[in-house]
Amino acid sequence: MSLRRGFKATAKRLALEVREEMGIAAFAPMDPYALAELYGIEVFDLSHPWLPEPAVRHFMGPRAEAFSAALLAVGRGKVIVENHVHEWKRRRSTIAHEMAHVLLEHDFGVLLSAENSCVSSPAELEQEAAELSGELLIPCSAARTAAFRGWTDATVARYFRVSERMARWRMNATAARRIACRSRQKWPRPTVNATVGELG
Incomplete structure (x- = not known):
């Protein structure tokens, strides 16, 4: 499935606008966690006590590769829950991906970022988030x-x-x-x- 026409140009423009908002030049590393903070999106990892313990054990152990992060609606806001057992650079990409969903104002119930497993958001939204997160990074x-x-x-x-x-x-x-x-x-x-x- 290809991206909708004109989206790549939109992603390039939006990524540069976001970087400008953060005070970061195009040729500089970007901190996705700082971006989340700028937009008021709290990031939690799987160690938080309010998460279901069986699910935490599952995704930190035998199925660690199946879950990278989830973007959740909490009241009128959103939070990101990330899998903190993953390598640091992968986590940065994951947070950038989730923030791309936020920046693109994708409608969702729960958006999951996962490798080698299904996600609950439509494929076209995942492609758009992947493209924008790449442009951000x-x-x-x-x-x-x-x-x-x-x-x-x-x-x-x-x-x-x-x-x-x-x-x-x-x-x-x-x-x-x-x-x-x-x-x-x-x-x-x-x-x-x-x-x-x-x-x-």
């Missing part, structure tokens, strides 16, 4: 800057504080390296034909 313009600098996926991941998998996806999805390569081919480095004596 590594904007298209930032990916292209990294490509022109010759950064590897590992370097991109380290700088933007995401997983290498996320870095690879963004570098591929934005065609950053392909654009950088074509640009170099179109504008080759000038050759110097003058001799040392002529330069003097």
